[in-house]
Amino acid sequence: MTTVPGQLVWEIVKKNNSFLVKEFGNGTQSVQFSKEPNNLYNLNSYKHSGLANKKTVTIQPAGKEQAVLLATTKTKKQSKPASLLNKSILKKEFNRMAKAVVNQVASNYYRPDLKKAALARLSAVNRSLKVSKSGVKKKNRQVSRVYGRK
Amino acid sequence: MLPCFSLQLNHAEMAAAARPLVTVQSLESDMATDATGIPLPSVMKASIRPDIVNFVHSNISKNSRQPYAVSRKAGHQTSAESWGTGRAVSRIPRVAGGGTHRAGQGAFGNMCRGGRMFAPTRIWRRWHRKINVNQKRYAVVSAIAASAVPSLVMARGHRIENVPELPLVVNDSIEGVEKTKNAISVLKQVGAFSDVEKAKDSVSIRPGKGKMRNRRYIGRKGPLIVYGNEGVKLVKAFRNIPGVEIANVDRLNLLKLAPGGHVGRFIIWTKSAFEKLDSIYGSFEKTSEKKKGYVLPRAKMENADLARIINSDEVQSVVRPIKKEVKRATMKKNPLKNLNTMLRLNPYAKTAKRMAVLAEEQRKKAKKEKLDSKRKPVSKEESAKIKAASKSWYKTMISDSDYAEFDVFTKWLGVSQ
Numbered sequence: 233m234t235t236v237p238g239q240l241v242w243e244i245v246k247k248n249n250s251f252l253v254k255e256f257g258n259g260t261q262s263v264q265f266s267k268e269p270n271n272l273y274n275l276n277s278y279k280h281s282g283l284a285n286k287k288t289v290t291i292q293p294a295g296k297e298q299a300v301l302l303a304t305t306k307t308k309k310q311s312k313p314a315s316l317l318n319k320s321i322l323k324k325e326f327n328r329m330a331k332a333v334v335n336q337v338a339s340n341y342y343r344p345d346l347k348k349a350a351l352a353r354l355s356a357v358n359r360s361l362k363v364s365k366s367g368v369k370k371k372n373r374q375v376s377r378v379y380g381r382k
Numbered sequence: 383m384l385p386c387f388s389l390q391l392n393h394a395e396m397a398a399a400a401r402p403l404v405t406v407q408s409l410e411s412d413m414a415t416d417a418t419g420i421p422l423p424s425v426m427k428a429s430i431r432p433d434i435v436n437f438v439h440s441n442i443s444k445n446s447r448q449p450y451a452v453s454r455k456a457g458h459q460t461s462a463e464s465w466g467t468g469r470a471v472s473r474i475p476r477v478a479g480g481g482t483h484r485a486g487q488g489a490f491g492n493m494c495r496g497g498r499m500f501a502p503t504r505i506w507r508r509w510h511r512k513i514n515v516n517q518k519r520y521a522v523v524s525a526i527a528a529s530a531v532p533s534l535v536m537a538r539g540h541r542i543e544n545v546p547e548l549p550l551v552v553n554d555s556i557e558g559v560e561k562t563k564n565a566i567s568v569l570k571q572v573g574a575f576s577d578v579e580k581a582k583d584s585v586s587i588r589p590g591k592g593k594m595r596n597r598r599y600i601g602r603k604g605p606l607i608v609y610g611n612e613g614v615k616l617v618k619a620f621r622n623i624p625g626v627e628i629a630n631v632d633r634l635n636l637l638k639l640a641p642g643g644h645v646g647r648f649i650i651w652t653k654s655a656f657e658k659l660d661s662i663y664g665s666f667e668k669t670s671e672k673k674k675g676y677v678l679p680r681a682k683m684e685n686a687d688l689a690r691i692i693n694s695d696e697v698q699s700v701v702r703p704i705k706k707e708v709k710r711a712t713m714k715k716n717p718l719k720n721l722n723t724m725l726r727l728n729p730y731a732k733t734a735k736r737m738a739v740l741a742e743e744q745r746k747k748a749k750k751e752k753l754d755s756k757r758k759p760v761s762k763e764e765s766a767k768i769k770a771a772s773k774s775w776y777k778t779m780i781s782d783s784d785y786a787e788f789d790v791f792t793k794w795l796g797v798s799q
Contacts, residue, residue, distance in 0.1 A: 236430070237687035241533045244432050248644065250539030268536070283533040311402075312547045313532050314573055 242284035272349040287343050291353045297365050299323045408553045424665035426530040428523045429681035432645050438521035439643035441511040449505040457498025462489035520679050528645035540648035544573040551651045557614040565619040578604045581625020603641050610654030631655040
């Protein structure tokens with residue numbers, strides 16, 4: 233196990249990695265996203281990076297409907313990718329899930345700077361699960377006539 | 383010389399203290415061995431220099447090129463001569479003779495159809511590049527070190543979510559695997575199969591002319607299996623799996639360790655290969671046994687963990703406290719308009735102003751009184767007083783003046799003395 237510090241890894245990885253997505257614009261105007269699973273905002277930045285940090289949080293849909301997977305990385309097992317994550321599946325209603333997320337991320341001082349990001353991602357994932365469950369909104373093709381006064 | 387921080391151990395201590403053990407993964411058919419593990423070879427602690435790797439990689443990959451060039455005679459197999467001036471045609475050399483289309487056509491120039499190209503490519507172009515041995519070794523060492531960092535391997539795109547440990551060391555029994563079928567099951571046991579699957583799914587036809595030039599298919603790279611002993615059977619078993627490559631520890635190739643110049647290939651070591659690494663590359667103090675006089679490169683910063691350094695006692699105890707309040711630029715206010723800024727500059731201004739105000743009030747009052755008294759109609763007593771005063775004044779004026787020919791005037795004025 234080599235404890236290569238996050239700063240070093242970030243310097244190597246920030247410009248060039250397989251998860252990097254540069255979109256919407258030319259040169260300095262574009263946003264840089266990052267597709268790795270441990271990134272809460274999917275932004276390519278040191279703070280949010282899932283590659284360069286020892287402690288990361290990830291929130292993802294967990295397959296079954298309305299179930300969200302919350303996972304944090306264990307700091308001691310950095311070189312064992314298979315057993316890196318503390319996974320837990322959240323299935324309750326939203327408020328309970330939010331509380332659980334806050335507990336895991338901020339209240340135990342794990343990564344208090346990611347609290348907002350974690351909650352934001354949780355609500356986004358939750359919403360997407362709701363949408364996937366009920367199907368994408370079908371737009372009524374026919375123009376609806378408004379019957380009213382002429 | 384940098385001061386030695388207490389959390390930075392010097393070389394000897396670091397080598398001994400920070401050499402974690404790497405467990406050897408055993409395959410199903412093995413007998414359960416005592417799982418102590420092998421200490422991490424020092425190569426994996428070398429500094430990771432993607433810039434050096436990129437440079438060396440780009441130069442090394444030039445070495446297997448085959449020369450290409452245009453024929454030496456191309457475009458010159460004519461006996462063309464310029465017609466000179468005076469013939470209403472441009473002056474490029476034209477093909478002599480007659481009776482065919484070719485006659486009179488331009489020749490020799492790069493702009494002519496059928497002429498030689500500009501700067502015809504030559505075979506004596508410098509195809510191969512020489513790279514210093516030390517640089518080559520630095521690059522290989524860097525690439526090996528990078529392969530031990532899960533973040534970097536993931537960043538390169540390998541699927542290592544299910545790999546039990548990085549660097550991945552497998553028991554030597556893998557060297558005896560003969561059939562590809564078994565090889566695949568071994569990879570599955572070890573958690574490397576998702577990477578192989580990714581490589582297999584990615585095989586596609588190359589875009590571009592390469593496909594007609596014997597480079598038809600391209601695909602991602604999977605794991606690299608490094609073995610330690612010669613003539614081992616695993617080579618034949620694993621070589622047909624798409625994406626998987628094999629290498630002997632004694633002959634590690636940078637082009638395989640860092641494909642595309644990008645560090646962090648997923649490497650599967652056999653136990654004997656892993657143990658050999660120390661003797662091949664040496665350590666930071668001990669010279670290598672196989673490479674004469676070679677010592678692992680030293681890093682510019684021994685401890686690159688900035689966060690820890692900044693938060694360490696040594697640094698924090700000497701650092702001044704954070705300035706929380708930010709001093710912002712104050713807006714300039716005009717003293718002539720803004721009383722407080724005037725007072726800040728000239729405190730006397732207050733009393734001066736006050737005096738001026740009071741004086742103004744006095745003046746106003748005095749004027750008002752004067753005007754009022756003037757505008758008020760004069761009362762009877764006052765007007766009588768005024769008249770009497772003016773009469774008496776006139777009398778005194780007469781008596782004072784002592785005018786002799788007063789008689790003449792008495793007739794005029796009609797005044798009786």
